[in-house]
Amino acid sequence: MNNFDYFRAASVQEAIGLSVEEDDAKYIAGGTNLIDLMKYNLTDAHTLVDLTKIRDHHEIQELPDGGLRLGAFETNAKTAWHPLVEGRYPLLSRAILAGATAQIRNMATNGGNLLQKTRCYYFYDANVPCNKREPGSGCSAIGGYNRIMAILGTNEHCIAVFPSDMCVALAALDAVVNVEGPQGARSIPFADFHRLPGNTPQLDNNLQEGEIITGIDLPANGYAQNYSYLKIRDRNSYAFALVSVATGLKLEDGHIQSARIALGGVAHKPWRDEAAENFLKEKEPSVPVFREAAEIMLAGAVGYEHNAFKIELAKRAIVRNCMMALNPETQVPGAGPSL
Template sequence: MNNFSYIKANDLPTAFGHVRLGDAAKYIAGGTNLIDLMKYNLTKASSLVDINHLVGNHDIEELPDGGLRLGAFVRNAATAYHPLVEERYPLLSRAILAGASAQIRNMATNGGNLLQRTRCYYFYDANTPCNKREPGSGCSAILGYNRIMAILGTSESCIAVFPSDMCVALAALDAVVNISGEDGERSLAFADFHRLPGDTPELDNNLKPGEIITSIDIPQKGFARNYSYLKLRDRNSYAFALVSVATGLELENGLIKDARIALGGVAHKPWRVKEAEDFLKEKEPSAENFAQAAEIILFGAKVFEYNSFKVELAKRAIVRNCMMALNPESQLPGAQPSA
């Protein structure tokens, strides 16, 4: 690892100033991804600006409209086990607890979770071409071992996937990301925060240089009665998703009044298709209807040599997870799924 200086910022202007003036200065909070990137020489930082001591954004609090504000510097574990999250947004709690390890969840921050880099084999291998590391060098995954790679929203420049579990749930919940920068404060709908690779795969999100995530707002509707998070992976612990599904359903008189389905492990960002969710409205919550929604969601999927299995895996995962959402108790250890 290269040498770097450490700076503690106690307020936003100080943090902005150091990153603006510093040569390759980086913000650090939990550091669970950044330090890995530095160890692999994938990210070089002349200085690390510690933003853990910024005033505010360290709490979880109710909003006047009935929603919840998640401070960006709250640790993932504290968020997952917070009474209001467990009670009103159990989908988010389950998704967070499906990610990483207990030790990492104790260190990782909510804001940092949104900023994770891909776990693509070739991105982490500095000896191979990668457009995310070196724009214009090529994508080794397209003709390489691409088993874990994306099947939706890909481009000729990149087929990497976004690894977060928490973000899949936030996408389903229609979260909003609050951001501060030298130009002031702004908010982005969660769907607009992350980017598809296109011709600029090196850009993972729509943050401007020097901006900091300060909090994440989730609306009042939390789908606390009918929800499920399903993560399919090669091993049951400390592994990234091959396919994950976050589902929230609102049921009334035996019909679906609202539906949210977000996928992870299949694209460069959490994947939602509103057309599929609209299709389910006013329909019975049946495996047949969920299967048709799955077909809509996976329409246009592009497979590569080693990941064609993901299409059928994702379709079955959607159906299974939607059926599990009808009975959230089916997610308890040892319980059998509804379908």
């Protein structure tokens, strides 16, 4: 690790001011990803601006429209176990608890979760080309060992995946990200927060220079009656998803009135497909109906030498998770329909 200067900000505005004044400044809260990046010399932060002592933006509070605001500086653990989150947004609670370890969740913050870097092997290996680390150098994963890589939204520049579990649920819930920066405050729909690789794979999100995430707003409808989060991974603890699915259904008279399905582990950002969700409207839930929605959602998927299996895996995961959402009590290890 390189030497760096350290400042502890007392307010968001002070932190923003420090980021503008100091050389190569980075914000730090839980530090569960940033410290790794510094150890691997993957970030050139010469200044760290600590946000943990800022009193604002820790709380979880109800909004006038019936929604919920998650403080960006609150930890993942306290968020997952908060009574309002557990009761009204159980899909989000389940997704958070599926991620990392208890120790990391105790440190990691909500805002930091949105800013995670990919866990691509080649990104972390400074001895091989990586467009995300060094734009224009090439993507080693395309011709290399790519079992964990993306199957949706890829191009010749990058096939890395975004690793967060929490963000898959936030995508399904249509969250909104609140930020503040040198140009003032703004709100970003969650679907517009993260980026696909395009021609700039080194950019993971649409934050502007110096902006800080201050909160995450959830809409009033938390799909608390029919929901499920399914994470398929190589081992049952401390592993990133090969495929994950967040599903929320609103049922009325035995038919689907609205559906939300988001995928993780398959793209450069949490993946949703409105065509698949719209297809489910007014349908009677069943395995064949969910399978057709899964086919729509994976229609553009492209597999590589070692990860083509993820296409069928994702389809089956969607069907299984939608069926589990019909009865959330089935969400225990080994439960759920055999598909």
